[in-house]
Amino acid sequence: MNDLSASSQIAYRAALVQPARVHRIRGLSDKALAWLFITPTIVLLLAINIFPLIWTIYLSFTNYRANRPNVPMRWLGIDWYQTILTDPDIWAAMQVTAHFVIWTVLIETVLGFGLAFLIDKKFRGHGVWTTIILLPMMLSPAVVGNFWTFLYQPQIGLFNYVLAFFTGSGASSFQMLGDVTLSPWAIVIVDVWMWTPYVMLICIAGLRSIPDFIYEAAEVDRASKWRQFWSITLPMALPFIMLAVLFRGIENFKMFDMVNLLTGGGPGSTTEVASITLKRAAFESWRTGYSSAFAIILFVTVFGLANIYVKALNRVKSR
Amino acid sequence: MSIDATSCKPRRGFMDKLLRRGPLEAVATTIIAVGVIMLMQPFSLVLYSWSFATTLFGTVMFIIVSRVRE
Numbered sequence: 001m002n003d004l005s006a007s008s009q010i011a012y013r014a015a016l017v018q019p020a021r022v023h024r025i026r027g028l029s030d031k032a033l034a035w036l037f038i039t040p041t042i043v044l045l046l047a048i049n050i051f052p053l054i055w056t057i058y059l060s061f062t063n064y065r066a067n068r069p070n071v072p073m074r075w076l077g078i079d080w081y082q083t084i085l086t087d088p089d090i091w092a093a094m095q096v097t098a099h100f101v102i103w104t105v106l107i108e109t110v111l112g113f114g115l116a117f118l119i120d121k122k123f124r125g126h127g128v129w130t131t132i133i134l135l136p137m138m139l140s141p142a143v144v145g146n147f148w149t150f151l152y153q154p155q156i157g158l159f160n161y162v163l164a165f166f167t168g169s170g171a172s173s174f175q176m177l178g179d180v181t182l183s184p185w186a187i188v189i190v191d192v193w194m195w196t197p198y199v200m201l202i203c204i205a206g207l208r209s210i211p212d213f214i215y216e217a218a219e220v221d222r223a224s225k226w227r228q229f230w231s232i233t234l235p236m237a238l239p240f241i242m243l244a245v246l247f248r249g250i251e252n253f254k255m256f257d258m259v260n261l262l263t264g265g266g267p268g269s270t271t272e273v274a275s276i277t278l279k280r281a282a283f284e285s286w287r288t289g290y291s292s293a294f295a296i297i298l299f300v301t302v303f304g305l306a307n308i309y310v311k312a313l314n315r316v317k318s319r
Numbered sequence: 320m321s322i323d324a325t326s327c328k329p330r331r332g333f334m335d336k337l338l339r340r341g342p343l344e345a346v347a348t349t350i351i352a353v354g355v356i357m358l359m360q361p362f363s364l365v366l367y368s369w370s371f372a373t374t375l376f377g378t379v380m381f382i383i384v385s386r387v388r389e
Contacts, residue, residue, distance in 0.1 A: 085367065085371055086364070086368055091367050094367070095359065095361045097359065300374055300378060301354070301374055304351035304354065304374045304378040305351065307347075307348070307351065307378060307381045307382075308348050308351060308352065311348060
């Protein structure tokens with residue numbers, strides 16, 4: 001009886017206290033709470049993304065040099081843009097970038113889709129193999145850059161010895177990073193080694209999204225495996241493949257860290273991709289206005305590609 | 320007496336069909352892709368010179384048409 005009265009007293013007190021607490025919490029509306037949580041992110045975004053972008057756009061129209069901050073800025077209009085877009089050296093850097101982007105994306109897509117197709121068969125130990133294949137992707141590009149520089153060493157590098165074993169030539173007879181012909185391919189090999197697993201992951205997602213009943217219907221219609229691949233697997237996984245292609249294309253278009261660590265743009269300018277040229281103009285020649293204009297050109301290109309990427313992403317989502 | 324059911328369907332003109340988000344986005348996407356190809360192609364310096372303007376036009380068009388009705 002006492003317990004009952006005690007519990008009823010507690011319930012009575014709770015009933016008295018609770019409305020007041022609720023009232024205090026409800027003092028902030030949902031909208032106000034949302035703004036409270038979003039404001040720090042917006043402020044941070046404005047400070048570290050939007051403001052530098054607007055400032056870069058402004059600098060791209062001036063003769064500003066970061067190593068001479070006291071020299072008064074002069075308005076140049078679109079002079080830097082005209083200079084960059086008629087400069088054969090920058091054009092050559094764009095072609096080096098194109099070579100790098102096209103080959104890496106092509107090889108990564110073919111290998112990534114092939115690996116995904118194999119892993120999707122769910123053979124014994126496929127989980128372990130997936131983890132092993134994903135390992136390169138988890139490493140930092142700085143680590144990968146140093147690691148492969150060591151592997152490419154002509155005297156002690158493992159890569160040269162393996163290649164020499166298969167080709168029969170001397171291990172020290174060629175330099176992957178020092179040769180004009182081989183160095184662009186050396187970077188392509190490292191990027192493919194590192195990022196094929198990523199393409200594989202996206203392709204696995206695409207392959208697993210295909211319902212089994214479509215294959216069952218194809219089996220009933222006595223479609224061959226080859227026919228099933230061309231008529232079901234490839235068309236249905238295509239939006240995911242496109243997504244991987246776009247993502248890798250955008251990433252490789254602005255590739256900097258790996259190229260900088262492996263070759264630094266050399267020998268000569270054979271591996272000088274656009275981002276390396278930009279870095280040289282900005283932090284070696286200190287042509288800040290010029291490099292800002294170049295950065296804006298690269299930004300607009302990446303932004304345009306990102307729009308296509310988002311559109312492809314929405315198409316995948318709507319499936 | 321027969322009833323013509325098709326006459327009840329609202330008729331859409333050619334421009335009405337064209338000025339929808341889907342086709343316009345496809346046009347903008349194509350312009351962006353052409354701009355990127357122009358930027359990286361090894362054949363003509365003139366095409367390279369106009370690549371930025373093309374990509375910028377495509378991107379601005381994409382931003383505008385993504386607000387057009389579905």
